[in-house]
Amino acid sequence: MEASPKLGTPARTTGDGGTGVLEITPDTVVFVKEGGGEKAANGVFAVVTMKDKAVTAVAADEPAPISGGGWKWMAPDGEMIDVGGGNGFNVVMDKYNNADPVQPGAWQWRSQVFDLTPAQAKGGTLIYIDGEEKAHRWQMPSTDSGPNVVEVKQQLAS
Numbered sequence: 001m002e003a004s005p006k007l008g009t010p011a012r013t014t015g016d017g018g019t020g021v022l023e024i025t026p027d028t029v030v031f032v033k034e035g036g037g038e039k040a041a042n043g044v045f046a047v048v049t050m051k052d053k054a055v056t057a058v059a060a061d062e063p064a065p066i067s068g069g070g071w072k073w074m075a076p077d078g079e080m081i082d083v084g085g086g087n088g089f090n091v092v093m094d095k096y097n098n099a100d101p102v103q104p105g106a107w108q109w110r111s112q113v114f115d116l117t118p119a120q121a122k123g124g125t126l127i128y129i130d131g132e133e134k135a136h137r138w139q140m141p142s143t144d145s146g147p148n149v150v151e152v153k154q155q156l157a158s
Helices: 149-157
Strands: 011-014 021-032 044-054 070-074 080-082 107-116 124-129 135-140
Touching (some): 011 135, 021 135, 021 149, 044 149, 070 107
Antiparallel strands (some): 011 021, 044 107, 070 124, 124 135
16 A cells, blocks of 8 residues: 655545535644643544645535444554544534535635543544545644644634
């Protein structure tokens, strides 16, 4: 298997239901024990922010986890962790909480929160399953990284 690209590398993905193309760029990851008034049930929240941009003439959206798409964290030992497990679904940040389809030519910030054990948070691979069930992967660092670390931490504290 080829090496996964690093945080900040864009991927062209097929939108939900095969409609449209989203260019998704995970750009920042922050590891915290508490965020948005919630405590991580498993010890550590890995909060990943991403920029979703519609790059075709139709709106595009990320598939919902119920359809088998969406985001997963693969721990260093290969264990797969779904987004929002533990207390992850309860962590909300105003700026990174967009969930509407992205309109043509537009972009929006989104975030995903994984409730991990300390061992699962020691790096890993971020995986996104698009509307054609194709997996896109990014190698994740084990420390806070990316251009928006300070801002994300401020949002998590409020």
